[in-house]
Amino acid sequence: MSKTLSFPPVYKHEFQQASENLRQSLLLANRHKTPITPVNYAVWYEYVSGDNQALMNSIDTRLKKNEAITSEVTQYLYEKYVLMGMPERLNNTNNGLKLVVDNTLENLSKVEATASQCSQGLMQSQAQLETCNDIDELKTLVNQILINTQQISSSSGELKSELTRSTEEIMKLRQELESVKEMARTDSLTGLLNRGAFDNELQYLCSKGYSFSLVLFDIDNFKRLNDSFGHLLGDKVLQFFASLLKNQCNDIHLAARFGGEEMAMIFMHSSLEETFMITESIREKFSESRLKKKGSNESIGQVTVSAGISSYQDKDSPISLIERADQALYRSKTGGRNQVNFI
Known part of the structure; x- marks a missing residue:
């Protein structure tokens, strides 16, 4: 596999x-x-x-x-x-977060030092006010109080600006982490879920005993297509077929690249008949497409796909469910390809 x-x-x-x-x-x-x-x-x-x-x-x-x-x-x-490139991206993100934290702690330390110094100055002014009887001395104390309060205000403003910048940087790093997380779940060529993410989803659904159907797709004679037209065109075929699966996905149904030219879909809360109709529609659209060579109007001819369907049964494991879908797919292949079977 x-x-x-x-x-x-x-x-x-x-x-x-x-x-x-x-x-x-x-x-x-x-x-x-x-x-x-x-x-x-x-x-x-x-x-x-x-x-x-x-x-x-x-x-x-x-x-x-x-x-x-x-x-x-x-x-x-x-x-x-x-x-x-994942280790480097994770390392860069980790270093970025460390830098943000270090800068924030440094700014907090500066503000704390300024506030402590100003607090001492205000306390001294308070003590002097209690014994002050001279107008000039009073003016001097007021000026000192203004200086201290302005220093606190300025320091607080700088901290606010730094915290705003830190927040913006953290948001960027969070987006990068989300991108890394999504990339770890996604097949780079087709944009569908990768095999690891698909296995996790299937394991979860089986453990919960939810009602769903599994479809395995296999593009017919894909090796011959690669040998005839090259791997780059083969990749385009895979991407085009993946787009047909994406059109049927929503917040419930899932599509994944199962391996090589094989892809899979999980249809939640869909009967076997409903799953068959959607799968048949995908098969027809793909067989009716006439993909062309890059930079040319010449068609590569008809490309078809075979599919096998199995529905979750009580106490099914991912392996037993995949095996039945694989058996149905085998029937489609041996029955002449370009068809859908179910078990």
Whole structure:
């Protein structure tokens, strides 16, 4: 089963596939003389699995130019395409928050020192007022009181301005954290939920025993399409199909990239018949589309999708639910493709 990009990375390969990926990864690591470190292995594993298209394109480009795939290169590829820059973004956000807190504490300390100094001055003025009988001395005391109050007012104003700036900075950092959080749940290519987020949602729904249906989609002959027109056009096909799923989503229904060219939808509070009708509508729209090559009016021909549906049954686990949907999908594939089946 393919992996969809997420952070942290989630792998769902079966034992046989994972073992084959291991064998091919070791061969490539030896061929390019890269030490078998966790980072190097992860990069080559992602490459041979065929799931991380951006990483594959980057390595293929270097290989075509006869560039060496050194440990420095794999470290760069690992950080950019496996970790997706997340550690750096989290570190920058953490440093930003620390700076805001440090500045706020420093400003509070300054205000506290000023207020303490002014308070002592006011207390002295109060004591002098009790024994003051001279008009000139009284004027001097009044001026000193004004100076102290102005210092407190100015210090308070500076603190207010600093707190306003700190609040604005915190809002920006919060937005960045929300972006990181959303990115950790979202497939970078399609904008749908990634596999990790989908698994969590499915586990939650099964644990609560809610009524819902699961649909698995698989784009027909996708490998042949990639081989004929290239991976970039294949990505466009995936994005277009994902847009059809998004059109059916709302605050209740969910769509996810299940892995590779497979996608999934969860329909909440929908009967099997309702789910079938919506799924059939998606299938028809996709089969009727005529996508074109980039920069050309030439159509790539008909592209179709097969689907399988299962509805939650009492005490279903995510595995049993997925297995039934997968069986229904298999019927659609073996029955001629471009159709919907349910179990």
